Amino acid sequence: MDTQKAKMAEHFINxxxxxxxxxxxxxxxxxxxxEMVLPYNDNIVGDPETxxxxxxxxxxxxxxxxxxxxxxxxxSPSSTATIDLRIDYMRAATPGQSIRTKAECYHITxxxxxxxxxxxxxxxxxxxxxxxxxxxxxxx
Amino acid sequence: xxxxxxxxxxxxxxxxxxxxxxxxxxVPYINxxxxxxxxxxxxxxxxxxxxxxxxxxPMLPAIHGGVTAGFLETTAVxxxxxxxxxxxxxxxxxxxxxxxxxxLPRLPKTIDFTVDYLRSGLPRDAYARARxxxxxxxxxxxxxxxxxxxxDVLYAQATGHFLMPTRDE
Numbered sequence: 501m502d503t504q505k506a507k508m509a510e511h512f513i514n515x516x517x518x519x520x521x522x523x524x525x526x527x528x529x530x531x532x533x534x535e536m537v538l539p540y541n542d543n544i545v546g547d548p549e550t551x552x553x554x555x556x557x558x559x560x561x562x563x564x565x566x567x568x569x570x571x572x573x574x575x576s577p578s579s580t581a582t583i584d585l586r587i588d589y590m591r592a593a594t595p596g597q598s599i600r601t602k603a604e605c606y607h608i609t610x611x612x613x614x615x616x617x618x619x620x621x622x623x624x625x626x627x628x629x630x631x632x633x634x635x636x637x638x639x640x
Numbered sequence: 641x642x643x644x645x646x647x648x649x650x651x652x653x654x655x656x657x658x659x660x661x662x663x664x665x666x667v668p669y670i671n672x673x674x675x676x677x678x679x680x681x682x683x684x685x686x687x688x689x690x691x692x693x694x695x696x697x698p699m700l701p702a703i704h705g706g707v708t709a710g711f712l713e714t715t716a717v718x719x720x721x722x723x724x725x726x727x728x729x730x731x732x733x734x735x736x737x738x739x740x741x742x743x744l745p746r747l748p749k750t751i752d753f754t755v756d757y758l759r760s761g762l763p764r765d766a767y768a769r770a771r772x773x774x775x776x777x778x779x780x781x782x783x784x785x786x787x788x789x790x791x792d793v794l795y796a797q798a799t800g801h802f803l804m805p806t807r808d809e
């Protein structure tokens with residue numbers, strides 16, 4: 501990955517207060533693809549009885565990662581915003597494990613980016629959630 | 641036949657508010673975002689007080705899309721759980737003692753959730769209401785609307801499908 505571009509993207513993600521509050525980290529970015537991780541934390545649990553993370557925290561992770569994938573597409577949009585995002589929750593994330601997500605901008609037009617993402621915990625074979633979304637594309 | 645005397649209003653209110661508070665404050669993520677619910681009879685309005693940690697775009701600034709999604713999903717789940725619990729609370733099948741002791745009813749599980757971002761979330765309080773369009777024994781479909789300054793100017797809306805908790809007792 502282009503280190504300068506990666507550094508910039510990392511700065512960009514780290515400047516987002518909500519991502520900081522959730523302790524999200526960007527682990528890889530480039531060519532319309534991005535990877536991020538969300539560490540397990542007791543204060544973002546959605547089911548106190550089982551300790552399973554709330555879907556909202558997973559949504560925030562996948563939304564950010566999809567936005568990052570759109571931003572780093574080779575056609576270089578100057579900025580982006582979510583138009584629509586759908587998440588399918590396929591199973592409960594295992595309590596105590598980090599959530600890792602990979603997003604890919606698989607098509608882009610002058611004004612719209614189409615992005616999809618998958619999220620897993622320590623078990624790579626069985627996704628926790630999948631997402632599909634559309635994002636605005638601002639051209640400078 | 642004489643009707644039984646209605647319960648004093650404060651008893652009814654106390655029971656409903658205790659049930660609501662137990663339901664909402666028992667979930668760490670809801671407390672993390674700072675979401676509160678206001679109740680008028682059985683109608684609920686969710687409130688998301690603005691906070692710096694909810695920001696997704698520091699330049700504008702705007703609320704993070706993930707926060708909006710979490711806010712709407714919470715509104716949908718609590719709205720759905722509340723409509724299912726109403727009869728249990730009113731009939732006394734769920735008692736205040738059991739609720740305050742932390743015996744929370746199982747919440748519905750999200751199957752899928754689709755958020756439509758209509759406007760950027762401004763750095764101020766947001767409100768949301770859920771409408772249960774269908775609630776069967778196993779599945780439910782819920783629509784949620786969220787607004788900020790003006791009720792008719794939505795900043796986001798969402799639709800989700802939920803798996804209902806199985807009634808074991």
